[in-house]
Amino acid sequence: MTTTERGALIDHDAETLARERYFQSTPRRRFVRFWADFIRRRPLGAFGLLLVLIMITAAFLADRIAPYDPTALSFKDLLQAPSSAHLFGTDNFGRDVFSRVLYGARTALLVGFSASVVGCTLGLVLGIVGAYVGGKVDQLIQRLMDVLLSFPLIVIAIAVVAALGTGEDKLGNVIAAITVPIIPRVARVVRSSALSVVQMPYIEATRAVGSGAVRIMFRHVAPNVFAPYLIMMTAFLGQAILLEASLSFLGLGVFEPTPSWGLMLRGAGMQFLERAPWLAIAPGIAISLAVFGFNLFGDSLRDALDPRLRTA
Amino acid sequence: MIPTLVGVAIITFVVMRLVPGDIVALRYAGANVSQDIIDKERAILGLDKPMWAQFGDWMNQLAHFDFGQSLWTGHAVIDEVWTRLPLSLELAVIATAFAVSFAMPLGVIAAVKQDSWVDYGIRVFSVGGLAMPSFWIGIMLVLGTITFFGWAPPLVFTPFTEDPVANLSQMILPAVSVGYRYSAVSMRMTRSSVLEVLREDYVRTARAKGLRESLVVMRHALRNALLPVITVVSLEFAFLIGGLVVTEQVFNLNGIGKLLVDAVAHRDYPLIQALVLLLSAVFVLVNFAVDMIYMVLDPRIRYS
Numbered sequence: 001m002t003t004t005e006r007g008a009l010i011d012h013d014a015e016t017l018a019r020e021r022y023f024q025s026t027p028r029r030r031f032v033r034f035w036a037d038f039i040r041r042r043p044l045g046a047f048g049l050l051l052v053l054i055m056i057t058a059a060f061l062a063d064r065i066a067p068y069d070p071t072a073l074s075f076k077d078l079l080q081a082p083s084s085a086h087l088f089g090t091d092n093f094g095r096d097v098f099s100r101v102l103y104g105a106r107t108a109l110l111v112g113f114s115a116s117v118v119g120c121t122l123g124l125v126l127g128i129v130g131a132y133v134g135g136k137v138d139q140l141i142q143r144l145m146d147v148l149l150s151f152p153l154i155v156i157a158i159a160v161v162a163a164l165g166t167g168e169d170k171l172g173n174v175i176a177a178i179t180v181p182i183i184p185r186v187a188r189v190v191r192s193s194a195l196s197v198v199q200m201p202y203i204e205a206t207r208a209v210g211s212g213a214v215r216i217m218f219r220h221v222a223p224n225v226f227a228p229y230l231i232m233m234t235a236f237l238g239q240a241i242l243l244e245a246s247l248s249f250l251g252l253g254v255f256e257p258t259p260s261w262g263l264m265l266r267g268a269g270m271q272f273l274e275r276a277p278w279l280a281i282a283p284g285i286a287i288s289l290a291v292f293g294f295n296l297f298g299d300s301l302r303d304a305l306d307p308r309l310r311t312a
Numbered sequence: 313m314i315p316t317l318v319g320v321a322i323i324t325f326v327v328m329r330l331v332p333g334d335i336v337a338l339r340y341a342g343a344n345v346s347q348d349i350i351d352k353e354r355a356i357l358g359l360d361k362p363m364w365a366q367f368g369d370w371m372n373q374l375a376h377f378d379f380g381q382s383l384w385t386g387h388a389v390i391d392e393v394w395t396r397l398p399l400s401l402e403l404a405v406i407a408t409a410f411a412v413s414f415a416m417p418l419g420v421i422a423a424v425k426q427d428s429w430v431d432y433g434i435r436v437f438s439v440g441g442l443a444m445p446s447f448w449i450g451i452m453l454v455l456g457t458i459t460f461f462g463w464a465p466p467l468v469f470t471p472f473t474e475d476p477v478a479n480l481s482q483m484i485l486p487a488v489s490v491g492y493r494y495s496a497v498s499m500r501m502t503r504s505s506v507l508e509v510l511r512e513d514y515v516r517t518a519r520a521k522g523l524r525e526s527l528v529v530m531r532h533a534l535r536n537a538l539l540p541v542i543t544v545v546s547l548e549f550a551f552l553i554g555g556l557v558v559t560e561q562v563f564n565l566n567g568i569g570k571l572l573v574d575a576v577a578h579r580d581y582p583l584i585q586a587l588v589l590l591l592s593a594v595f596v597l598v599n600f601a602v603d604m605i606y607m608v609l610d611p612r613i614r615y616s
Contacts, residue, residue, distance in 0.1 A: 147319030150599075151592045154554035155572075156327075159588045162576040163330040242445055246558050249447050250573050265448060270562070274464075277455050284448035292443035 038304055045300020051293025059105040068096035070103040071257045079276045089278040092268045097278060101286050103259040108290060111171065111254070112240040115178035119240075120233045122179070123186025128225065130187070131194035132217050142191075145184035153181045157243055161252045168255045178243045182236050189232060193225040200224075227305040234301055238294030245287045261287045313600045320592045321374065325367055328585045357582075379586035384578040389586045392571060400556055400567035402472060406480075406487035407552060411495035412545070418495075419502025419541075420534060426507060434499065441496025446555040450489035450562035457485070465563055486563045490555035494548055501544040505537040512536075539610055546602035550595050 025033070039046040058065065067087075074094035082089040088097035126145070130138040148156070160177035164170070197203065198221060206220050247253030248262030256263065261283040268279050336353045354360045358369055373380060379389035422434040457463045465482060472479040509515065510533050518532045519525075557569035564570075568587065575583040 143315075143319065147316060147323055150316055150320050150596045151323070151588070152550035152553040152595050154557055155588055155591045158557070158572060158576060159324065159327050159584065160330075162579075162581075162584050163327050238443075245445055246447065246554070249445075250558060250561060252573070252576055262445075265451060270451065273451065273455055274458055277459075280448075280451050280455065284445070284452065287448065288440070288444045291445075292439065295439070295442055 034304075038300070042300040042304065044296050045304070048293045048296025048298075048300065051289055052297050055105050055109065055290050055293065058102050059109045062099075062102040062106050066096075066099035066102045068099045070095060070099045070259045072096075079272060079279075081276075082278050088282040089276065091264070091276070091279055092272060097264075097282050100259040100264060101261070101282050104261045104264065104283060104286060105290070107254055107258055107260045108241045108244060108287075111175055111178065111244040112237045114175045115182065115240040115244075116233050116237045118175070119179040119182025120186045120229055120236060123183045123232075124190050124222065124225070124229050126183065126187040127190025128194050128217050128221050131191045132198050132213065132221060138191075141187070145187050148181070148184040149188075151181065153239075154243065154246060156181050157247060158250075158252060161247065166252055166255070168258075171254065171258075174244065174247060174253045177247065178240050181243075182240070186229070186232050186236070189228050190225050193228050194221055197221050197224045231298060231302045231305060234294060234298035238291040238298065241287065241294070242291050313596060316596055317593055320596065321371065321589060322367075324585055324589045324592070325370060327588075328581055329363070374589075380582040382575075382580055382583045384575065384580040384583065389583050392583065393568065393586065393590065396567050396571050398471075399469065399565060400560070400569065403483060403486055403490065403556060403560070403565065403567060404552060406483055407491035407494060407555070408545075410487050411491040411498060414491075415495040415498035415502055416534075416541075419499040420506055420529060422499070422503040423506035423510065424529060431503075434503075438496040438499045441492045441499075444492070445558070446489050446493055447558040447562045449492055450486060450559050453485045453489055454562070469566060482563075486559045486565060489562070490552060490559050493555060494545075494552055497548050497551075498541055498545050501541050502537065505540045506533055509533045509537045539606065542602060542605065542609070546599050549598045553591050553595060 022030075039049075062070075072095060074090070077086070077090045077094040079092055080086050080090040080094075086096050086098065088101060090096055091100070126141050130141040151159075157177040157180065160180050161173060164173040164176060166173065203216060203220055206216050211220075244253055244260070245262030245265075248260045249266045251266060254260035254263055264283040265280055268276070270280070273280055336350055336357065336359060340350060340353075351360070358366055361369070377390065379393070381387065382389050382392055385392060418434050418437075422431045425431050454465060457465075465485060466478075470478040470482060506529075510529075515528060515532055518528045523532075553569075556567065557572060559565075560567045560569040561573060568591070572584065572587045572591075574580075575587060
């Protein structure tokens with residue numbers, strides 16, 4: 001037996017083995033296997049996932065973990081340096097910075113997740129419709145997306161916020177403002193993935209058995225472009241958190257008394273920089289770690305799910 | 313490019329009309345103003361006309377470089393923009409210069425020393441730039457200079473023409489905080505692009521000829537790796553604009569970005585509209601210019 005033949009045989013065996021293993025596995029086992037592989041092969045991605053999980057835990061359990069009420073004023077504890085009583089010190093209203101950072105995770109995640117899910121889903125729909133329907137509809141969507149892409153991220157977000165208005169109870173407007181710039185970026189990537197899917201024989205087969213366009217697009221095309229959708233959702237979560245922080249810092253995002261990392265840097269963080277640097281340090285580190293976590297996780301997820309895909 | 317610019321103008325126009333009610337109603341919301349005054353104000357702004365006529369008026373004005381009047385200061389929008397443009401432009405130029413002069417050499421070094429500790433160090437440095445918001449970097453830089461040098465950036469801006477040294481010392485921190493992210497992205501791109509090129513046959517040929525390694529890297533690898541880097545630099549220009557908007561706020565620099573934020577705070581819709589259009593137009597023009605540069609750098613690329 002020559003070396004190549006033996007090599008082919010081993011490959012063949014490996015393939016058979018993998019196939020058998022796949023048929024015996026359950027979705028749950030595959031799920032566990034994927035994540036076990038992910039953690040073992042991509043330590044950086046696993047680290048990112050860890051940061052993300054810490055942030056999610058902080059957000060969900062904020063009311064349990066936080067030692068103080070994030071909005072409770074205490075005028076005898078103004079601008080206290082970090083100590084065992086106040087882990088990250090207190091701000092100019094005597095509010096506990098550690099508690100505010102924990103609750104800030106809640107705001108960041110709420111805004112980031114909503115904007116990212118809505119933006120990516122609208123992008124997914126536009127991308128699939130463009131790719132499947134084609135022709136004039138596709139042209140029109142494409143042109144519209146091109147134009148939306150010509151606006152710098154934060155500039156269009158500011159424009160939308162300015163138009164919809166800002167205020168204490170206007171969190172939805174902030175989410176909308178962050179959603180708008182996400183849509184065209186996702187639509188473009190999804191469209192290019194969907195273009196190759198719509199030419200697959202199984203799509204033609206589905207059409208041949210009489211499925212309607214909507215059914216084909218969302219039952220058959222959508223699941224096959226799910227990988228880029230998921231990857232971009234993770235990546236844009238980080239971007240959305242960054243954008244929320246920037247808008248809040250500019251006074252165009254979340255309003256007091258809602259704890260938000262960007263907002264914490266805005267007023268007191270700048271004003272008392274010399275006397276109380278912890279006010280500016282803690283929320284900034286929180287933003288950076290959150291974005292860092294989502295970026296690392298998103299990058300590794302992309303490599304694991306779809307190595308061909310490269311998003312800018 | 314022209315259709316894109318027209319599209320940008322249309323979207324800007326539409327977004328600004330998303331205002332619940334209209335801008336006059338919003339401005340006087342809560343204030344006790346009679347309907348007469350509101351109607352008069354609407355007539356002055358041309359808001360009493362139908363939508364298509366408003367758009368026509370606006371496009372006509374734009375063609376004459378007339379951006380209308382600021383509701384907040386009463387001056388012509390173009391004057392407001394014009395006085396602040398040099399500052400933002402200077403900041404953008406210094407930030408870009410800073411970013412590129414760091415990104416290129418570090419990216420090349422990281423690629424040449426792939427998987428060494430130098431490479432890891434440079435990569436960590438660049439990943440950090442993607443995660444840290446530019447305004448926070450700015451705040452930390454100010455904190456650093458206060459703590460270690462006892463120096464805080466002055467509150468009053470000195471123009472370059474008056475005192476170049478004072479001006480530059482004032483601009484360096486904002487430029488670094490804007491440029492960090494910019495350089496982080498271009499560094500990553502330089503690294504991966506040089507890595508790719510270093511595996512090409514012609515690099516092996518160059519080495520086989522006995523060329524010095526520095527010559528191989530600089531002349532044969534880097535030059536061919538530049539194209540994707542330039543793409544990223546132009547794409548990231550949008551982030552540079554975004555960085556300007558927030559960083560000017562940190563350093564209290566009275567530039568275009570601060571003007572935009574102030575305009576939103578004052579609900580000065582003609583000004584917001586003009587600035588959004590202007591910033592996006594600059595972005596479109598830069599991308600167009602980069603497309604042209606491609607043709608010079610790579611003769612194989614031809615646009616029909």
